[in-house]
Amino acid sequence: MDPLNTPVRLHGRATWLLGQASNQGHRLIGERMQATGVPSRSYYPLLAALADSGATSQADLGRRIGLDRSDVTAAVTDLEGRGCLERAPDPADRRRNLVRITEDGLRFLGALDAELDAAQEELLAPLSESERKTLIAMLGRLVDHHTGLRISGTEER
Amino acid sequence: MDPLNTPVRLHGRATWLLGQASNQGHRLIGERMQATGVPSRSYYPLLAALADSGATSQADLGRRIGLDRSDVTAAVTDLEGRGCLERAPDPADRRRNLVRITEDGLRFLGALDAELDAAQEELLAPLSESERKTLIAMLGRLVDHHTGLRISGTEER
DNA sequence: AACACTATGTTGGCACGACCAATGTTGGTC
């Protein structure tokens, strides 16, 4: 790319800047994830969700991180082969697979956390500490507004 | 997705928030672009680059908006069929095709501009005017830093 | 002038992620 000559109409648009910044973040993360042997960017959210709550069904897992059920199946199968999680049928509801993270999975998640934090630092390098806080706060308000959180009574009419 | 139960490790990370916000922006834009009959998200940057500078080679075009030469070829061919631009061999350098936007293309670009502005408004709805300015300014600094612009002597060391 | 090297446009293909459809199975409801 030639950033010196990008069209002026894109410079001022928040959507373009968000896309560019997001791409940079994905690039930095991708480089570090690839070094740890993770083949997809969906593995970290998956392990993070498992670490939050104990045993979960695959469908719940997918809903929480915004991943299709079919893709959850593939990722869980691979992570099971790596010993990062265990998958067992739910005795209470035999349609579900109860997935829970293992000790190895927690250790691996910790390693990924460290890489992720380093990537954050790289991405936000040009911003001061207080600027990062305000940026994160504003972005949080944006995604809350558009993902239908609606914390208070902000419904239209 | 179930935004109420997203993993806590993702909430505070700038990369995650940037990705989510970028996705929302792409969704809002995608809905409006599809309504205008544009099949790809690369058409607007292409036309915007053409409106900025006059006749340009396809390679330059691709470099300015970060699009591969092969994809530029496909998009230019389609936009030529729509009458939005003209493609003629450069008499000074017969390897190149000189591409320039037409009157119809400018009109179409204007329509896309209106849709884009509306999408911006939708995306940034929860932010005040001054907040939008600071957000755009911070994002601009981020992308400038990572796309190698290096406006002033901000080299490391 | 001959040579190597680079740049351009084009075609074809690969890989990855997002998404959808169908299927067999199981729970819940009327």
Place this chain on the structure above:
DNA sequence: GACCAACATTGGTCGTGCCAACATAGTGTT
């Protein structure tokens, strides 16, 4: 018991980004 909804799995489609190869044409070196 009949009907519908949810689950996990397999398989496929589609858009986007990216790379390889090719033929053509300009640039630079000797």
